[in-house]
Amino acid sequence: MNIRSFVSDDLKGIYEIEHSAFDVGPYNIDEIIEMVFSKDAFTLVATDSDEYIGYVTAVPLNEYEVDIESIAVIPKYQGRHLGDSLLDSIEEIIKKKGYKKSVLEVREKNYVAINFYLKHGYVKSEFLKNYYCIPYKGSKNAFRMVKSL
Template identity: 40%
Template sequence: MCIAMSSNLKKFSMKYYIHRMLISERMIREGTIKDFDIIKRIEKRLFGRFSYMDEEIREMLNSSITLIFDDKGYISFFFEDDSCHVESIGVLPGEKGKGIGRALMESMEKICRESGKKKVVLEVREKNFRAIAFYEKLGYRRVRLIENYYIIKYRGSRNAYLMEKYLS
């Protein structure tokens, strides 16, 4: 069956394909301790005073796999038995909706798959509806609610969903 496409749709499809190719192949690199300031800046913009402390960022960079997207976003994850565990992901507020988060997640999943891992797990704050919708769109499902997962000094705690996706 042949489906006819308008020239506008063809242009959009090609533009989308080129955009995806550029995102996934040219702008993502492995993070190192030299990226401390980039991650700190992203964390501060996203979480303010609740962002990771300096020592936590250093530990993450030294003990996890971190991917950096053109200084606009990052993802950190580690291997755990037969799975990959997303420790943190962040995209600068002005860059959201441009495919950066998706590109980071897809790159992480590719590394996990190529390393023989069966699934990816992550936690997300129960009230972070935008992030939950993002993960569900990528094929993740809510496994269970974890009460008091995030302990916030002087502000109580927050629940989180454990989410997972099996890799094919």
């Protein structure tokens, strides 16, 4: 297993991770391109041999805060602490770049992800009604979660 910085050739691999990890509303290729090439965004990809197994993208909101736009691990690698490594690694980069706060949005009923973020020290800061267009487990709502770095 290897975690490294994103290069343009990884776009298809990220698309495949998104579509394998998210049951509802994975990013399409245009959304991925917009996200990973947005100003000052940074993306890490995880591979095992030639297989794409996980990724994380963070996009600055302003000079102090960064939004974790997406983090995903393909199902067969879930539960093996790759998500932990991806989040720890991107937070290290965020901190080194001088940002003070990490922010993210997570679906109200994505209990696995909420548990994952709580483990990493994020706290719920806001309830976002109808934040998503497509429902997941009957809900379009989300929580905003934040962590001081």
